[in-house]
Amino acid sequence: MGQSVSVTLPVGVAAPPLSVASTAVLGAASGLSAKIKLDRMSVYYGAFLAVAEVSLPVYAHQITAIIGPSGCGKSTLLRALNRMNDLIPRARLTGKVWLDDQDIYAPEMDVVDIRRRVGMVFQRPNPFPKSIYDNVAYGPRLYDRIPKSELDEMVERSLRRAALWDEVKDKLKQSGMALSGGQQQRLCIARAIAVEPEVILMDEPCSALDPVATLKIEELMQELETDYTIVIVTHNMQQAARVSDYTAMMMMRPDRAGQVIEFDVTTKIFTRPSDKRTEDYVTGRFG
Amino acid sequence: MNTPAARRWTGAAARERKRRLVNILMLGLTGLATLLALVPLAWILAEVVARGSSALNVEFLTQTFKPTSLGGGGIWHAIVGTAILVGLASLLAVPIGILAAFYVVAHPNSAMGLAVRFGTDVLSGLPSIVVGLFIYTVLVIERGYSAWAGSLALAILMLPVVTRTTEEMLKLTPQSLREASLGLGAPEWKTTFSVMLPAALTGVVTGLMLAVARVSGETAPLLFTALGSNNLSVALDKPMASLPLTLFKYAVDPSKTRNAQAWAIALVIVALVLFLNIGARLIAMWRSRMMR
Numbered sequence: 001m002g003q004s005v006s007v008t009l010p011v012g013v014a015a016p017p018l019s020v021a022s023t024a025v026l027g028a029a030s031g032l033s034a035k036i037k038l039d040r041m042s043v044y045y046g047a048f049l050a051v052a053e054v055s056l057p058v059y060a061h062q063i064t065a066i067i068g069p070s071g072c073g074k075s076t077l078l079r080a081l082n083r084m085n086d087l088i089p090r091a092r093l094t095g096k097v098w099l100d101d102q103d104i105y106a107p108e109m110d111v112v113d114i115r116r117r118v119g120m121v122f123q124r125p126n127p128f129p130k131s132i133y134d135n136v137a138y139g140p141r142l143y144d145r146i147p148k149s150e151l152d153e154m155v156e157r158s159l160r161r162a163a164l165w166d167e168v169k170d171k172l173k174q175s176g177m178a179l180s181g182g183q184q185q186r187l188c189i190a191r192a193i194a195v196e197p198e199v200i201l202m203d204e205p206c207s208a209l210d211p212v213a214t215l216k217i218e219e220l221m222q223e224l225e226t227d228y229t230i231v232i233v234t235h236n237m238q239q240a241a242r243v244s245d246y247t248a249m250m251m252m253r254p255d256r257a258g259q260v261i262e263f264d265v266t267t268k269i270f271t272r273p274s275d276k277r278t279e280d281y282v283t284g285r286f287g
Numbered sequence: 288m289n290t291p292a293a294r295r296w297t298g299a300a301a302r303e304r305k306r307r308l309v310n311i312l313m314l315g316l317t318g319l320a321t322l323l324a325l326v327p328l329a330w331i332l333a334e335v336v337a338r339g340s341s342a343l344n345v346e347f348l349t350q351t352f353k354p355t356s357l358g359g360g361g362i363w364h365a366i367v368g369t370a371i372l373v374g375l376a377s378l379l380a381v382p383i384g385i386l387a388a389f390y391v392v393a394h395p396n397s398a399m400g401l402a403v404r405f406g407t408d409v410l411s412g413l414p415s416i417v418v419g420l421f422i423y424t425v426l427v428i429e430r431g432y433s434a435w436a437g438s439l440a441l442a443i444l445m446l447p448v449v450t451r452t453t454e455e456m457l458k459l460t461p462q463s464l465r466e467a468s469l470g471l472g473a474p475e476w477k478t479t480f481s482v483m484l485p486a487a488l489t490g491v492v493t494g495l496m497l498a499v500a501r502v503s504g505e506t507a508p509l510l511f512t513a514l515g516s517n518n519l520s521v522a523l524d525k526p527m528a529s530l531p532l533t534l535f536k537y538a539v540d541p542s543k544t545r546n547a548q549a550w551a552i553a554l555v556i557v558a559l560v561l562f563l564n565i566g567a568r569l570i571a572m573w574r575s576r577m578m579r
Contacts (some may be wrong), residue, residue, distance in 0.1 A: 089396065116472030124465040129486050138481075140469040188467070195471055204392060 035060040035199060035229040036081060036097075036118075041095035043076050043085060050076045052257035053095065056248055058199070063221060063230045065240035065266065068250030069281070073258025074233040077250070078201050081231065082118035083111050099199075116143070119197035123204040125184035127176030127191070132159075134169050135176040135187055137196035154194055162190035163220050182213025189220065193228075200224065202232040206239065218243050237282055241270045249278045321434050323529060332557070339554030342547040348555075352517040362552055364519040368528035371521065372434060372513060373503050376441035381495060384449025389479050391450070392457045392535045402448070413445035418443050419508035427512055433519075434527035435512025441502045452494025456487035459545045496567035500560040506531035 034057035051073040058064050058081075076085065076176040083104060085091040097104050104114050121173045127135050136155045140146055142201070155172070159165040164186040168179070176187050185205060190198055202221070206214040219242050221230055234240050240247055247269040251260040262275045273279045346361055353360025387403055394400040422440045427433075460483050468478040475570055484491070509515070514526035515536065537549035 082470065084466065087469065088465065089521065112472050112474055114472075120466075120470035122463060122470070124463060124468065126461070126467045128464060128467065128482055133527055138468070138473075142473050142477060191467075191471065 012208055012226055021023045032059040034058060035100065036231075037096075037098040038077075038080075038114055039096040039098065040096055041078055041080060041093065043073070044094075045088065046090040049255065049257040051080070052253065052259050054260045055095075056260055056263055058229060058231055059246060060229050061225060061227075062245040063225055063232060063243055064248065065244035066231065066233045066248045066250060067237060067240045067281075068258070069252070070235070070257075072250045072252045074250055075203050075236075076258065077260075078203055078231060078233045079120075081199070081201055081266075082115050082120055084115075086111060101175075116195055118199040118201060119192035119195055121185070121188050121200060121202045121205050124208050125188050127179070127184050127187050129175065129177055131173045132176050132179070132187060133172040136190050136194050137275065139191060150259045156188040158194040159187075161193050161224070162186045163191055163216065163223075180213070180218060182209050185209060185213070185217060186220065189217070189224075193224070197228065199229045199231065202230065204233055204235060207235060214239070237270075238285075241266060249273075249275070249281065251277055251281075257260065317511075335550065335553050335557050338547070339550040339552075342544075342551035343554055347548070347551060351519045353425050355542045355544045358520075359542075359548055362530065362533060362548070362555070364516065365528040365530045365533040365552070366555075367502060367515070367519060367521070368434070368513070369530045371523075372437050372441060372527060372529055373499055375434070375438035375523070376445055376502060377495070377499060377534035379438065379442035380445035380498070384446050385453050385484075385491070385498070387450045388453035388457060391454050391477075392483075393475060393479065399467045407447040407450050410443070411451065413444075415440075415444055416507035416510075419510055419512055422508070423511040432512065432514035432526040434513055434523045434525065437527060437529070438523075440512045441505060444502050444505060444508060445498045447496040449495060452498070453487070453491050456490030456494065457483055458490040459490065461570055493567040493571050496563045496570075502564040503559055504531055504556050505565075506535055510535075530559075 027070060035056035038056040038058075039050065040055055042049060042053050042054045045239060054077060066077060068074055078099060079085045080093060081104075085093065090229050093105055097119065099114065128138060130138070133155055136158050137151055140151060140154050156165060156169075159168060164183060167183060168174075169189075176184065185208075189200075189205075206217050209217065218239065221232070224230060225245075232240075232244065237251065244266045247264065248260050248268045250258050251261045253259055262269065262273060262278045264274070269278060270282050273282060279285075328558045334445040348361060348366070348482070349363050350361030350366040377525055387407075390402045391403050398451070418440050422436050422443075430436075434494055457479075464482050464486055465478055466484045470474070473482075509532050513529060514533070516526045517530045534549050534552040534556070537545040537552065539551075540546065
């Protein structure tokens with residue numbers, strides 16, 4: 001946990017965005033290095049501005065939560081971090097997204113390489129209609145011809161890391177679709193880990209799961225924090241409070257463009273938020 | 288009892304009666320239409336079985352052509368011919384059709400994608416005899432009748448069916464699977480081949496079998512391409528026999544023996560199409576059970 005540094009942004013068309021300089025200060029003050037930096041990043045779908053001028057650090061080996069009401073652009077922001085929005089026709093991005101010191105939207109950057117380094121877990125568990133083993137091995141097999149023994153090891157390591165090994169070790173050849181929802185989601189996490197990414201993006205990973213499965217995933221996230229940088233979008237404020245170190249609060253402007261109105265250490269967001277709207281939201285007064 | 292609510296209530300019973308009446312009427316009409324739609328199928332099947340089974344026996348299936356004075360022989364040469372013609376046509380049409388479908392799905396709004404889709408629609412509406420005539424003009428006039436030419440004509444007829452079914456099936460696979468694969472850093476082609484296609488395979492295979500069944504009965508495009516033959520031949524550069532062509536020839540033959548044989552061939556073709564259809568359904572059922 002970094003020390004509390006609060007940055008509050010007023011909402012309005014002429015909102016002064018968080019500059020790179022100020023995010024650098026925020027990072028320096030907390031003694032953490034930013035794995036990803038957003039610099040006045042805006043995302044458009046055609047003419048529609050979905051996310052407006054977001055500047056934000058994502059600290060290495062921390063869990064950053066993005067919270068806010070429905071439709072405020074949380075998923076759009078998350079999907080901008082590994083260029084998943086490229087799949088949407090007419091989606092367009094301005095500003096910069098830095099991964100370490102690389103501008104991931106620079107023309108010379110390889111989108112396949114970026115997605116290798118920035119993995120993703122989706123809202124609905126989406127295992128491939130293949131065996132459990134093949135699901136996990138899918139990623140590693142993409143990049144190399146790996147000997148069977150080594151691949152076996154990789155699969156086991158990833159499944160252990162995703163806290164699923166004990167439940168599936170005797171049925172690795174069975175279809176991944178046959179698992180329960182919570183197991184499927186952990187399989188998807190194992191599948192993402194197997195690629196050994198640097199960052200894992202999670203888009204409401206527990207919204208389709210029951211509380212017990214949710215708890216398992218949350219514990220897992222905290223385990224993974226030591227090796228990976230995690231960004232999670234969640235509707236569940238208790239979840240953000242439980243698992244994350246930093247929280248970004250998003251809100252829609254009157255023109256329906258999403259904006260980050262406050263970014264801070266999670267404990268501060270949930271106990272002493274600087275912005276009245278954040279306070280209203282986290283205390284359940286609206287949203 | 289003259290409040291608006293009461294008026295609505297008294298009207299309700301009459302309305303309900305009327306609704307039931309309309310319901311029964313519509314049910315009757317749709318039922319009748321369904322029955323009428325099934326009549327031709329049942330009639331054809333009954334006729335084919337009744338007239339075709341007399342000439343159908345093992346010799347008929349395993350012998351080749353003989354003059355009627357020697358009993359008329361069998362249709363083995365035509366069975367082999369159809370298998371080769373259709374097999375070759377599939378070999379040509381299936382890879383091209385599937386790859387084209389990949390392209391259309393990946394770039395649905397590109398000029399090329401729209402052109403392919405439009406072209407597919409036009410091609411699937413093309414009368415098969417036109418395709419035959421086309422091949423005749425560009426190929427047969429110069430090089431003579433051949434199995435190659437026949438297969439090519441059949442392939443052109445298969446192509447739109449294969450492209451369209453594969454495209455529809457790929458579109459039905461969940462977008463989430465595509466995202467999962469791309470999110471792992473898989474390139475687009477790899478995603479299509481190892482995730483989308485297997486997920487869509489049931490539908491694709493069903494579509495392929497239906498396409499095969501469709502062209503196995505085609506006569507017109509073979510008339511002036513593969514021409515037909517009375518000999519068992521596997522040479523691709525020579526005329527080749529096929530079931531529909533032999534049926535056509537025997538049906539217009541003055542000999543009663545030949546007419547009976549024509550019905551037997553009809554029975555064989557119907558059985559073949561039926562088996563392919565049932566096979567397609569079985570594969571679909573088996574695969575969908577595997578997925579669960």
